[in-house]
Amino acid sequence: MKPKDYRSELEPVWCSGCGDYGVLKGLTQALSDLEIPNEKLAVISGIGCSSRLPGYTRSYAFNTIHGRALPIASGLKLARPEITVLVVGGDGDGFSIGLGHLPHAIRRDVPITYAVLDNGIYGLTKGQASPTSEVEFKRSRGLAGAEERPLNPVLLVLSSGAGFVARTHAGNLQHLRQTFRSAIEYPGFSFVHVLAGCVTYQKPAYAEEIYRRCDLLPETHDPADFEAAMAAARGERFQLGVLYRKPEGAPSPAAGAEGEARRGVWTPAEDAALADFPGE
Ligand code: SF4
DSSP states (O other): OOGGGGBOSOOOOSOTTOTHHHHHHHHHHHHHHHTOOGGGEEEEEOSSSGGGGGGGBSSEEEEOSTTOHHHHHHHHHHHOTTSEEEEEEEHHIIIIITGGGHHHHHHHTOSOEEEEEEOSSBTTTTSBOOTTOOHHHHHHHTOTTTTSOOOOHHHHHHHTTOSEEEEEETTOHHHHHHHHHHHHHSSSOEEEEEEOOOTTTSOTTHHHHHHHTEEEOOTTOOTTOHHHHHHHHHSSSEEEEEEEEOOTTOOOSGGGGGGGGGGTOOOOHHHHHHHHSTTO
């Protein structure tokens, strides 16, 4: 099947120049590469400009309620494991109202792919600051929450224990295609941070400016190295590529921060109490 076979008849209503067009293209190319039958594909979203994307795909599609795409997609995948389930949405939908669902989807490791199209703004509701809006931008526009530091999505999902974490840019179609392909093929919860532009409520050159702050991960980067992924996520620049891919059978990396939890086993509360108060 060709990429166009994954497009519905609906014409996108996104603004001309919106980064979401590139994501739709890269995604349909990846689906074509993987030869996923349309009837074995579901694309789920919440609310926002990018959450319109399921309607433009030829698949089972559900534009759900604000911030709730992950639990709905998880339920679908549990009920119909043979279906490839993709979740798409924006930074406001995913990291504000929907954020509470993210670590739980990650620790349940339901095999779905979650792509957040991050343009650092609420587009659909006309330009409010999102959790990833940058401080300087908020100050210059007089937006609420100007002093609040932006959230680092990649660091957040890595530290929550996601087994597959990648970042790409909506303007780099080849990279998008390859990244989506790898994420969809991963046999657990996979997360893709897509840097995208909003030409209407961000600076018009926002996407280009962000791209200038991106680097492809060096060839020496080992996606199995969790500490290297964390270091890349903490850097000043945006690293594009697969930052982390949990080796098959390895325990959740984030659990490593908490002793026994490294093996996914918390000390039972009773034993812990005895250890603290051995005389009792
Ligand atoms: Fe895209 Fe921004 Fe227009 Fe929404 S408002 S469609 S995010 S350019």
